[in-house]
Amino acid sequence: MRYDDLVDRLATPLDPVRVGTFPDGSVDDYYRLRDGDSTVASREAFASALTAGRDSFVLTHVATDAGGQSVNAARQAAALGDDVTLVGHLDHPIFDFDFETVSMGAPAHVRVHLFDADDVMFVEESADLETWSFATLEGALGERIDAFLERDALCCTNWASVPGLDAALGDIAARRLDGGVFCLDPGTISDTQASEMLDTVARLDTYETVVSVNADEAKRLAAAVGHADDDPAAPAVLDAVRSAASATGVVVHDVDAATAVTPDGRMSVPTLDTERTLTETGAGDRFSAGLARSLAAGWDWDLALAMGNACAAYYVSGQGTGSVSDLHDHVLAHRP
Template identity: 45%
Template sequence: MDSPSRAVYEALPDALDANSPVRVTALPDGSVDTFGPVHVGAGTVVEDRTDFAGRVEAGASKSFRLVPRRREPGGQATNMALQAHALSDDVTLYGYLDDPLFADLPFETVSMGTPARVSVCEFVEGDVVLAEASGDVSAWDLAALDDVADLEAALGADAVCCGNWVSIPGMTDALRALGDHLLADVFVFDPGDLTGTDPSFLADFLDALAVVGDGWSRVVLSVNRREADALASAGGVGTDATGVDFAARLAGLRERTGISGVVCHDEAAATAATPDDVVHVANLETEDVTRQTGGGDRFDAGLAHGLAVGWGWRSALGLANTCASYYVERGETVTREDVRPYLAGYV
């Protein structure tokens, strides 16, 4: 780990102890997530994702079963809310939560309908996620939120964490309308997995994000490396093939949208293109991987907390990395109290 990044992590526990919780709104999705291994035939476990793909392509196996190990409340908004709550923030989750699985969440929830159903197929090299969309979730728009909430209260929290553009057709139009209602200090938006999305849709999304960025809230786009590359290409700000390096592509995306920051959470480091500079914070080198989905959402909530309490970009990225790494490594959401002992093993 480089010295500037180490300094960020060394200072982080004291900085976290010194700040107060913030008020966070998370929205707008919700899903029931079932995790388990894939079986074929008479109980044979397919552990290797390449083996699974080969069986499908060759037609050697036509029937597979997901054998559930556990069921959890899920969705990007739910995951963000869980992490924000673990950092002691005052959280309200607006989502599609009409399932008993959401009843015991330890913060305020407001449901707008039936959740999606997600199957997480666990393989050695990484999970494969299969989603069964809910008609309620896919039909979300700002009017659906207005039906169940006071928009001024919901969108006037210290931080608003929003996601899953990829699963909600009305989200682009909602972003355009959001600019008239968004009063939060910080708005962190994670669009979800953009793999295979039509570039014209991505360009339209960037245009809508620019409308939100015209407001006075600090608007931050949070993506992974593949998503950043797809958006940069669609937005006309260069690719590897055109010789434009990654930092320049992030900076180009920020300039294209006019928002406060474009953040990429990658395996090696978190990078933020800001109005002043492109900054990096090296990631924690986790030895074991317990969970392979949900880490990015924890990153988003940590980032939102850091920015909402007034930290600089490096400190906010450090907390975001800590939240993501802890979850990926241990399969649990890091609490405010856990941060100090966890980082003691790294710095």
């Protein structure tokens, strides 16, 4: 079992790798929704209240935290002891971290409404993020741009909400750099974005590209390669997505397992049985960070999947972003 091997790996500090993440950033406010004296615990309950004619609800503020997919991934890699550079939209005092940050403008503002099973996010977009381009990234980093893009692992995130990412990845591909692992977590993409993304990722052939998605995003990618009615986690479907993207691997992190298809075949690692507490928002980003940094460190795919699962499960358990020792103890207690 790979979790036994992971416990052994996590018994001592990990050899650090150089991780870069970009380009988003958000200030996230978390709320509970109340209908009178009762907490609205699910989307279904909210919809029922609306259908019944309820037009007034009470918001109870729970917490404010630094957010954004690239921010979450950077925090996870830093917690594991890696050498991290986050280049995002960070013009806010909440982004005060003990690793290197470079800001490219104002963050988005996200209101996360907490439900028992699946949160809902309302996003106030950042004008800086909407007009972001590769030139913005290059301007922020200056002469360090190529060194950043040649880090051992890059986590590129939020294709869905960053209009300039398609063109920017084309610009990155054109530089023909000596790339490492390039992990793309696209966020909640549309059907059109799914097709565009696969075409663009295929151009990043100097990197070890990895597409990391949740189950809903996997359905969009499956449809983009002609498998709209098939199981998006089926080996043939994932391999069709991988081939369309000319990727090293495609990974689906779902409730029960993380599944990957690479040129060597399909592998799946069950998730850790951890009870959700406050929120799952941000867990997938931590999965991608754990996966990407582990692949960059030369780990086998199934062990890297187990690492991604461990990072996500620890966060979902409500204990924050896990360090090496945190994850060691959590995996030891919850491994299958």
